Amino acid sequence: MAFAMSFFEPLLDLLLPSACAECSLPPTVYCRNCLSRHEAHLVERSYFVSGQLAVAKKLPGLALSVLDDSVSRAMTAFKEKNQFAVARSMVDALLPDESLWPVDLVVAAPSARANFKKRGFVPAELIAERVAKRWDLPHLRSALTLVRRVEDQASLTVEQRQQNLVEAMRANPRVAGKRVLLVDDIVTTGSTIAEVARAVAAAAAEPVAFVVLAETLRRHAPSPHPAGFQVGPMASPKID
Ligand SMILES: [Zn+2]
Numbered sequence: 001m002a003f004a005m006s007f008f009e010p011l012l013d014l015l016l017p018s019a020c021a022e023c024s025l026p027p028t029v030y031c032r033n034c035l036s037r038h039e040a041h042l043v044e045r046s047y048f049v050s051g052q053l054a055v056a057k058k059l060p061g062l063a064l065s066v067l068d069d070s071v072s073r074a075m076t077a078f079k080e081k082n083q084f085a086v087a088r089s090m091v092d093a094l095l096p097d098e099s100l101w102p103v104d105l106v107v108a109a110p111s112a113r114a115n116f117k118k119r120g121f122v123p124a125e126l127i128a129e130r131v132a133k134r135w136d137l138p139h140l141r142s143a144l145t146l147v148r149r150v151e152d153q154a155s156l157t158v159e160q161r162q163q164n165l166v167e168a169m170r171a172n173p174r175v176a177g178k179r180v181l182l183v184d185d186i187v188t189t190g191s192t193i194a195e196v197a198r199a200v201a202a203a204a205a206e207p208v209a210f211v212v213l214a215e216t217l218r219r220h221a222p223s224p225h226p227a228g229f230q231v232g233p234m235a236s237p238k239i240d
Contacts (some may be wrong), residue, residue: 018157020233021077021220023069030089037124038065040094040221045190047197047207049127050167059182059190059197060101063215064094067186071214075185079123085184090213091130099135101209102179106132107143109184109196110169112152127182131211137181143172143219144196171203182210188218 019026022034046056060218065071078086108124116122125141132139147170153161182196187210197207 001053007218011194014026017143021083027078028089029083030093030095034070034074035089035093037069038094038101040064040096043064043167043186043187043212045193045210046174047194047201049191050202057203058198059124059193061187061193061210062095062100063187063212064090065214067214069214075214079119079185082119083120084126087213088130091127091134095131095134095211097134099137099181100107103137103181103208104178105143105175105195105205106135106137106139106181106183107171107175108139108141108231109182109192110142110144110146112150112235113146115152124183127185127211127213131181131183135181140172140174142175143175144169144199145172153188153192159175161189161191165191167195167198169195169199171199173203174204175200175203177206178205179208181206184210184212186216187212188216206230 005055008178010217011113018029020031020034023031028048040062043061047059048056067075074086074090077083087133106128108122108128111119111124118212122142128139131137138145146168150164150168151160153164156164182193182197182200185191193210193212197210200207
């Protein structure tokens with residue numbers, strides 16, 4: 001399926017009208033003004049290794065933007081209206097030229113079955129494909145599979161999100177021995193990233209870091225990345 005989407009992607013982009021997914025101005029699907037507003041920044045989430053629930057391991061990550069109302073509109077255009085160029089534009093403009101971590105392989109978080117049936121594609125796979133291309137890394141498609149039914153994370157509370165995904169994924173044995181970069185569209189509590197990392201580690205690979213298009217800053221909670229945690233070279237995002 002991922003292959004088929006890649007094949008039809010340029011065609012779909014041509015058929016859809018081009019206007020910025022954030023500000024709605026033509027002619028591009030994501031204008032330079034809006035893209036230049038974003039700064040890639042380092043984030044961090046924790047995960048647990050199977051069988052060692054007491055030990056939380058830290059996983060560094062890179063978020064290309066913060067999920068404010070404008071970025072939410074862009075995410076909706078990408079995920080619900082098949083505007084694949086939104087994700088490509090963000091990666092091309094905001095991802096650093098080279099990987100920040102030593103990694104061998106890129107994998108994407110899987111979509112809940114209902115979301116895949118509704119959309120016909122896995123957003124994280126398209127992002128992973130672009131990140132892998134930019135960083136000249138192999139991308140193992142469908143590397144993570146859901147081994148049981150899960151609910152859409154977006155509709156759940158923090159506690160429910162964690163419960164929803166416990167031991168829910170299995171990684172392709174081909175990841176064994178690899179240093180793995182995890183990719184998803186949005187990170188909030190980090191429970192999806194945590195389960196991907198656990199599954200990757202359970203398959204004898206090393207989860208090294210993750211990349212997401214946007215980070216949700218939780219209200220009523222301290223900022224997950226302290227002030228001064230910005231990445232210097234990415235302060236002014238490059239366009240083209
Ligand atoms: Zn714009």
